[in-house]
Amino acid sequence: MIDVIVARMKVESCGYEALDITENVRSLVKQLKLVKGSVTLYAIDRGCFVVGIEYEPNLLADLEDFMKSLGCFERRSSCIALFSKPLTIIVYGNELQLGVFRRIVFVDVSKAKGIKEVILVAEGMFEHG
Numbered sequence: 001m002i003d004v005i006v007a008r009m010k011v012e013s014c015g016y017e018a019l020d021i022t023e024n025v026r027s028l029v030k031q032l033k034l035v036k037g038s039v040t041l042y043a044i045d046r047g048c049f050v051v052g053i054e055y056e057p058n059l060l061a062d063l064e065d066f067m068k069s070l071g072c073f074e075r076r077s078s079c080i081a082l083f084s085k086p087l088t089i090i091v092y093g094n095e096l097q098l099g100v101f102r103r104i105v106f107v108d109v110s111k112a113k114g115i116k117e118v119i120l121v122a123e124g125m126f127e128h129g
Contacts, residue, residue, distance in 0.1 A: 003126050005032055009118045013048075013108040018063050021050075021118070022104045025089075026096055028120060034091050037124010042086040044117050047110030049084040054101045063105065072109055079109060091124065 009028060011021060029039060041050045053059065072079035087104065090097040098104075108116060 002037070002124060005034075005122045005126070007032065007120045007122070009120055011106050011108075011116045011118060013106070013110075013114065013116050015108055015111040015113045018059075018105050018107045020059070020103050021106045022096075022098070025104050025120065029091055029096060029122065030094055032122050033094065033127035034122045035094055035125045035127050036092045037122065038088050038090050039096070040086045040088045040121045040123075041104065042119045042121075043084075043106060044119055045108075045110065047080065047112070048106065048108045048116050049080065050087045050118060051083060051105050051107060052087050052089070052098070052102055053105055054103075056101075059103065059105070063107065067107070067109065083107065091122075094127075 007028060009024060011019060013019065025039065025041065043049050053063065056062065067079060070079060106118060
């Protein structure tokens with residue numbers, strides 16, 4: 001039987017930053033006991049989005065530099081239109097199927113410090129009991 005569970009994940013942000021949330025998402029998927037299916041992630045706060053990106057040692061700094069080159073911090077709406085799409089990841093065997101280097105990154109261009117939220121929609125077969 002296919003089930004759907006919706007969860008909220010809180011992310012503490014200083015504003016104007018990118019944060020690797022891969023392990024937070026991995027932990028939540030394990031807690032939900034999603035055996036196989038998918039998770040879809042979406043940041044609901046203004047000026048925030050979630051992306052999947054290859055991991056590099058300077059990942060967050062490089063992403064911020066790229067966004068600056070596009071003028072994202074001056075013209076937020078342009079970048080939100082480009083980046084603000086839900087991110088869907090396959091889950092199999094209670095594990096995110098990200099590959100070796102892919103990471104899940106929460107990006108906040110709002111410049112507002114505080115707790116932000118990511119909605120996680122898990123669909124598939126869950127372990128019961």
